[in-house]
Amino acid sequence: MTDSSGPQRGLGKPLVVLDDVNKHFGDLHVLKDINLTVHEGEVVVVIGPSGSGKSTLCRTINRLENFESGSITIDGTKLPEEGKALAQLRADVGMVFQSFNLFSHKTILENVTLGPVKARGKKPAEAKKRAMELLERVGVAHQAEKYPAQLSGGQQQRVAIARSLAMEPRVMLFDEPTSALDPEMINEVLDVMTSLAHSGMTMIVVTHEMGFARKAADRVVFMSDGAIVEENTPEEFFTNPQSARAKDFLGKILTH
Amino acid sequence: MLELIEQFNVLGAFWLNIRLAAVSFVLALVLGTVVAVLRLAPVGVLNWFGSTYVTLLRNTPLTLIIVFANLGLWAQLGLEFVPRDRPNFILENNFWLAVLGLTVYHAAFICEAIRSGVNTVPVGQAEASRSIGLTFPQSLREVILPQAFRGAITPIGNVLIALIKNTTVAVAIGNREIAYAMRNMIEFRPDAGLLIFLLVAIGFVALTLPVGLLTSWLSTRLAVKR
Numbered sequence: 001m002t003d004s005s006g007p008q009r010g011l012g013k014p015l016v017v018l019d020d021v022n023k024h025f026g027d028l029h030v031l032k033d034i035n036l037t038v039h040e041g042e043v044v045v046v047i048g049p050s051g052s053g054k055s056t057l058c059r060t061i062n063r064l065e066n067f068e069s070g071s072i073t074i075d076g077t078k079l080p081e082e083g084k085a086l087a088q089l090r091a092d093v094g095m096v097f098q099s100f101n102l103f104s105h106k107t108i109l110e111n112v113t114l115g116p117v118k119a120r121g122k123k124p125a126e127a128k129k130r131a132m133e134l135l136e137r138v139g140v141a142h143q144a145e146k147y148p149a150q151l152s153g154g155q156q157q158r159v160a161i162a163r164s165l166a167m168e169p170r171v172m173l174f175d176e177p178t179s180a181l182d183p184e185m186i187n188e189v190l191d192v193m194t195s196l197a198h199s200g201m202t203m204i205v206v207t208h209e210m211g212f213a214r215k216a217a218d219r220v221v222f223m224s225d226g227a228i229v230e231e232n233t234p235e236e237f238f239t240n241p242q243s244a245r246a247k248d249f250l251g252k253i254l255t256h
Numbered sequence: 257m258l259e260l261i262e263q264f265n266v267l268g269a270f271w272l273n274i275r276l277a278a279v280s281f282v283l284a285l286v287l288g289t290v291v292a293v294l295r296l297a298p299v300g301v302l303n304w305f306g307s308t309y310v311t312l313l314r315n316t317p318l319t320l321i322i323v324f325a326n327l328g329l330w331a332q333l334g335l336e337f338v339p340r341d342r343p344n345f346i347l348e349n350n351f352w353l354a355v356l357g358l359t360v361y362h363a364a365f366i367c368e369a370i371r372s373g374v375n376t377v378p379v380g381q382a383e384a385s386r387s388i389g390l391t392f393p394q395s396l397r398e399v400i401l402p403q404a405f406r407g408a409i410t411p412i413g414n415v416l417i418a419l420i421k422n423t424t425v426a427v428a429i430g431n432r433e434i435a436y437a438m439r440n441m442i443e444f445r446p447d448a449g450l451l452i453f454l455l456v457a458i459g460f461v462a463l464t465l466p467v468g469l470l471t472s473w474l475s476t477r478l479a480v481k482r
């Protein structure tokens with residue numbers, strides 16, 4: 001494992017392992033021979049042009065999408081096909097979406113307690129206590145009784161993070177968590193993510209926020225046209241990209 | 257007019273329509289939800305059962321279904337809802353046979369109304385519920401259906417309005433509801449002509465208008481804010 005300006009931590013055993021994963025949408029080869037190992041406690045940022053397959057990668061790890069060949073294991077366990085076993089595995093893999101996807105008909109508090117009570121079988125009182133701690137941690141505890149539509153985008157996304165955390169996931173996936181936010185709200189979400197990264201959470205984060213990548217990521221994975229083209233430490237990747245496609249891409253996002 | 261109402265027990269007849277509609281509506285809601293779940297389930301056979309049910313029931317005339325309930329299910333197969341020694345056995349059994357027909361028929365429409373409600377729920381809601389580890393039935397019960405029902409209030413209200421009016425078909429198997437009373441009035445009081453029609457029409461408007469008002473009020477009040 002290369003080590004440089006990223007956060008200095010010892011990385012644990014391999015937690016999420018993708019081995020030659022291939023996926024098509026009809027004729028479109030959207031994931032091409034993806035090999036990726038994410039270790040316990042590691043933070044991996046996935047970056048790449050729009051349409052390169054980053055969301056599909058996240059969704060495949062969570063099996064919101066099927067794939068045709070290769071294998072994905074979480075802590076050595078293959079992703080189950082369907083049913084209860086898959087639901088249990090999904091409970092171990094948190095997911096934060098670009099569009100928050102909070103349950104619109106439930107209060108903030110209910111959003112956070114639903115999973116622990118229904119999927120984990122926690123007692124409602126216990127789940128509520130834990131939910132309030134998490135809402136406190138992401139700074140929206142005072143909004144617990146409101147509905148999602150009454151909160152700002154930044155607040156909703158922080159609730160979505162708390163909802164994932166309430167499941168005590170082994171790993172968390174973030175799919176462009178700040179792309180749908182007004183600029184002034186981006187930092188409040190990134191701050192929560194950064195502190196989560198520093199607390200040792202294993203994270204796979206699709207984002208173009210270079211500040212976050214530099215501060216929190218151990219590794220940057222660059223995707224283009226469904227393939228992983230380049231991987232490096234954030235510092236190396238941003239200052240010294242190797243492939244032409246990465247150079248081209250960075251040139252474009254840096255000038256904006 | 258008052259005299260007509262008394263002489264032909266118009267209120268009693270309407271009361272039977274109301275009872276038919278109320279009982280059938282509740283049962284159709286339950287059955288329609290079950291069929292909708294079949295159609296939504298990620299299991300091919302269940303989908304097939306669900307869509308076959310809807311296609312079959314929705315495209316069969318209601319009169320045929322209700323007459324079949326009477327001649328087929330009762331007269332041929334002996335389906336009885338109440339003990340035979342009841343003094344009003346035939347009337348009571350015919351009530352339930354009509355309820356059966358009205359229920360299975362309108363459940364098909366309720367199913368479709370709920371499905372249109374499901375279409376108002378963004379896919380992200382289902383994905384989020386799967387991603388926190390809910391199983392498919394849990395995600396339906398906790399997330400999809402509660403939102404779908406709120407999005408389906410107006411179409412469900414439309415089914416209820418149709419159901420109220422369709423209760424007149426129950427006369428075909430001897431239920432003494434308003435269409436029966438109307439037939440008697442026309443036969444014995446031909447002089448009252450237009451008044452009879454007016455009376456029945458006003459009665460139905462009085463029943464259905466509040467349903468429309470209530471559902472549009474409910475659908476705004478309970479709308480899921482996104």
Ligand SMILES: Nc1ncnc2c1ncn2[C@@H]1O[C@H](COP(=O)(O)OP(=O)(O)O)[C@@H](O)[C@H]1O
Binds near residue numbers: 028
């Ligand atoms: N459900 C789908 N059906 C068909 N094509 C899809 C679907 N989802 C994504 N795609 C296509 O797959 C490619 C990768 O999409 P995506 O993973 O969303 O890319 P990214 O997140 O990197 O922008 C795009 O060309 C997109 O149009």
Ligand SMILES: [Mg+2]
Binds near residue numbers: 176
């Ligand atoms: Mg994407």
